[in-house]
Amino acid sequence: MAARRRIELSRERPLRRSRAGAPHGGTVVAIGGHEDRVGDKHILRAVADRLGHGGKLVVCTVATEEPHELWEEYESAFRSLDVPHVYRLDIESREDASSERAMRVLEGATGVFFTGGDQLKITSQIGDTPTYARIREIFEQGGVVAGTSAGASVMSETMLVTNNSEASDRISALLMAPGLGFASDMLIDQHFSERGRMARLIGAISQNPRVLGVGIDEDTALILEHERCFRVLGAGGVFVVDASKTTRTSICEEKAERMLSTFGIAVHMLTQGDRFDLPSRTPSSHSSESMERYETAVKRGATGD
Amino acid sequence: MAARRRIELSRERPLRRSRAGAPHGGTVVAIGGHEDRVGDKHILRAVADRLGHGGKLVVCTVATEEPHELWEEYESAFRSLDVPHVYRLDIESREDASSERAMRVLEGATGVFFTGGDQLKITSQIGDTPTYARIREIFEQGGVVAGTSAGASVMSETMLVTNNSEASDRISALLMAPGLGFASDMLIDQHFSERGRMARLIGAISQNPRVLGVGIDEDTALILEHERCFRVLGAGGVFVVDASKTTRTSICEEKAERMLSTFGIAVHMLTQGDRFDLPSRTPSSHSSESMERYETAVKRGATGD
Numbered sequence: 222m223a224a225r226r227r228i229e230l231s232r233e234r235p236l237r238r239s240r241a242g243a244p245h246g247g248t249v250v251a252i253g254g255h256e257d258r259v260g261d262k263h264i265l266r267a268v269a270d271r272l273g274h275g276g277k278l279v280v281c282t283v284a285t286e287e288p289h290e291l292w293e294e295y296e297s298a299f300r301s302l303d304v305p306h307v308y309r310l311d312i313e314s315r316e317d318a319s320s321e322r323a324m325r326v327l328e329g330a331t332g333v334f335f336t337g338g339d340q341l342k343i344t345s346q347i348g349d350t351p352t353y354a355r356i357r358e359i360f361e362q363g364g365v366v367a368g369t370s371a372g373a374s375v376m377s378e379t380m381l382v383t384n385n386s387e388a389s390d391r392i393s394a395l396l397m398a399p400g401l402g403f404a405s406d407m408l409i410d411q412h413f414s415e416r417g418r419m420a421r422l423i424g425a426i427s428q429n430p431r432v433l434g435v436g437i438d439e440d441t442a443l444i445l446e447h448e449r450c451f452r453v454l455g456a457g458g459v460f461v462v463d464a465s466k467t468t469r470t471s472i473c474e475e476k477a478e479r480m481l482s483t484f485g486i487a488v489h490m491l492t493q494g495d496r497f498d499l500p501s502r503t504p505s506s507h508s509s510e511s512m513e514r515y516e517t518a519v520k521r522g523a524t525g526d
Numbered sequence: 527m528a529a530r531r532r533i534e535l536s537r538e539r540p541l542r543r544s545r546a547g548a549p550h551g552g553t554v555v556a557i558g559g560h561e562d563r564v565g566d567k568h569i570l571r572a573v574a575d576r577l578g579h580g581g582k583l584v585v586c587t588v589a590t591e592e593p594h595e596l597w598e599e600y601e602s603a604f605r606s607l608d609v610p611h612v613y614r615l616d617i618e619s620r621e622d623a624s625s626e627r628a629m630r631v632l633e634g635a636t637g638v639f640f641t642g643g644d645q646l647k648i649t650s651q652i653g654d655t656p657t658y659a660r661i662r663e664i665f666e667q668g669g670v671v672a673g674t675s676a677g678a679s680v681m682s683e684t685m686l687v688t689n690n691s692e693a694s695d696r697i698s699a700l701l702m703a704p705g706l707g708f709a710s711d712m713l714i715d716q717h718f719s720e721r722g723r724m725a726r727l728i729g730a731i732s733q734n735p736r737v738l739g740v741g742i743d744e745d746t747a748l749i750l751e752h753e754r755c756f757r758v759l760g761a762g763g764v765f766v767v768d769a770s771k772t773t774r775t776s777i778c779e780e781k782a783e784r785m786l787s788t789f790g791i792a793v794h795m796l797t798q799g800d801r802f803d804l805p806s807r808t809p810s811s812h813s814s815e816s817m818e819r820y821e822t823a824v825k826r827g828a829t830g831d
């Protein structure tokens with residue numbers, strides 16, 4: 222193939238996994254943290270409504286230092302949303318993640334929910350264990366993998382790791398690690414507007430614009446279906462940060478303690494109802510009410526997806 | 527002129543005041559808040575070095591609730607930077623701003639520095655008073671107009687007003703008011719990354735993309751010369767947010783309590799040394815050290831500008 226044609230083809234169809242042909246996989250629900258758990262629970266309701274008739278949800282508290290408290294909150298929330306089977310999977314070691322107990326808890330599950338906490342606890346404890354393999358299987362069979370805060374970060378291929386230093390937007394403070402990879406070609410950040418994380422997200426994707434940056438506000442979620450398109454649900458915004466047209470970045474030049482300079486980033490600010498097509502990296506606008514109608518259809522099992 | 531040609535011309539030379547021919551006006555130094563006042567004082571030093579030989583700086587404490595404390599801090603900082611004449615202008619009423627005392631304080635000044643506080647106190651007390659006219663005159667004669675935090679916001683034509691509600695990124699919470707207008711065609715926001723203000727800045731400029739959004743991090747400044755080009759100085763970033771290529775915004779559709787959705791915003795993340803040309807809205811990359819050399823040249827009066 223002629224060199225020029227190769228370049229044209231790459232522009233027309235960038236090599237992104239999400240461009241792959243037939244729809245496959247289940248649903249990712251990534252939540253920016255602090256979702257409503259006692260009122261309307263619109264986001265947890267979206268998780269519940271995707272579990273199928275007689276669904277079974279496993280709440281995985283591995284990330285948190287307060288597993289008992291969080292489990293009680295989520296158990297109460299999901300039971301009030303009429304999820305027939307809600308189980309707890311607490312993992313404190315890789316041994317737990319490889320145990321028969323874990324396999325029994327995950328047996329028959331149609332959804333897994335990761336609480337907030339420390340994303341490295343999730344990946345270091347369950348990465349490459351039977352628990353991870355089983356969750357992947359649930360996902361590939363059309364199940365739901367959901368998570369909030371740290372639980373949303375781990376959906377990424379490569380994830381941002383919380384850095385408690387004040388200078389979290391310096392290059393040296395940009396800590397990343399392999400995520401669970403349920404959201405292909407994406408790097409998801411959470412508590413996004415609330416914690417002012419635009420600079421660190423731009424810094425992360427500048428290191429490799431193949432990956433799309435997605436920043437989710439609190440009480441807001443993206444719902445990604447078949448790894449192709451996500452929809453926004455909730456009170457805040459979802460920021461899509463695309464470095465593919467970036468004209469310059471100082472990532473390899475500047476001293477590590479400095480901030481990055483990057484020019485020509487495309488940013489889309491999406492709110493409830495809006496959709497984003499991953500293969501073409503194109504947002505489309507839909508009303509907030511359209512999302513409520515869609516969710517009602519999901520509940521009735523009538524989305525046709 | 528043919529319609530098509532008119533459109534082409536408008537694309538080639540958008541109608542921005544900053545495109546105007548000959549350089550004029552003085553220097554704006556807009557600081558994102560919390561600039562170093564006791565150590566190296568690199569940003570206050572940049573103000574001091576632009577006052578000229580035997581310069582006189584007037585520190586205007588109108589914005590703050592703690593005028594005495596701030597005055598003492600800034601007096602000490604600027605005296606340590608060898609500014610020969612540092613005066614205080616405290617204004618508590620429009621009468622003060624129209625007083626002979628204020629005129630005497632501003633007599634012979636080559637620079638004015640606005641402290642942080644409440645931007646509405648600055649504009650409501652001095653707007654359209656002899657104090658404002660005199661500061662404008664100082665600026666047009668080539669002087670320096672500087673400000674930090676609220677003092678940076680007022681440099682804008684139209685400024686964002688602090689809203690203490692948690693939902694500051696909702697359309698209804700986007701409060702704006704006329705600023706002092708020293709930075710043409712710009713809307714300056716401060717404490718930018720630290721307070722997570724990207725959504726509100728995008729919200730503001732989506733209402734009129736004629737104005738360029740500029741978000742300044744703490745201990746970071748933009749130095750705007752002749753209303754045409756600014757340079758970045760300091761530890762953090764300056765985010766330029768350009769809505770001119772925005773493909774869609776929900777500003778007129780959504781209910782006021784919702785967040786905005788806006789697609790196709792261009793964002794440039796600039797750090798020390800980087801420059802931004804306002805007429806063409808184009809960033810250019812320069813090393814951090816180049817800015818240190820430039821500042822040394824300014825101090826020696828050898829920039830050739």
